[in-house]
Amino acid sequence: MSEAMGLKAKLGLDVFKPGKVAHIKIRPGMEKDSRLKTAILVCPAGLYSENEKGEVELTIDGCLECGTCRLVCGAEVLDWDYPEGGAGVQYRFG
Numbered sequence: 001m002s003e004a005m006g007l008k009a010k011l012g013l014d015v016f017k018p019g020k021v022a023h024i025k026i027r028p029g030m031e032k033d034s035r036l037k038t039a040i041l042v043c044p045a046g047l048y049s050e051n052e053k054g055e056v057e058l059t060i061d062g063c064l065e066c067g068t069c070r071l072v073c074g075a076e077v078l079d080w081d082y083p084e085g086g087a088g089v090q091y092r093f094g
């Protein structure tokens, strides 16, 4: 693997198998919580974004299961669990 390979290219090597249900959910009513704005900054896969209404949205496909958002947001904001067996990320030199 090239030393100059960028983060997006490295993440592109991983395989993500979606589960039947999202393994991380923003709890209803918490979409504008400031902790989620921090998650936008720290999620290494860039899965959190803010929409035009100022609400934070999560796209779960590509989740690295690192737990960073769980630590930043806590259980009050996120319903966080690992994907069911056989689903989720498979690391491939990423």
Ligand code: SF4
Residues within 6 Å of the ligand: 024, 042, 043, 044, 045, 046, 047, 062, 063, 064, 065, 066, 067, 068, 069, 070
């Ligand atoms: S577990 Fe990691 S990769 Fe997945 S959404 Fe949270 S911060 Fe992003």
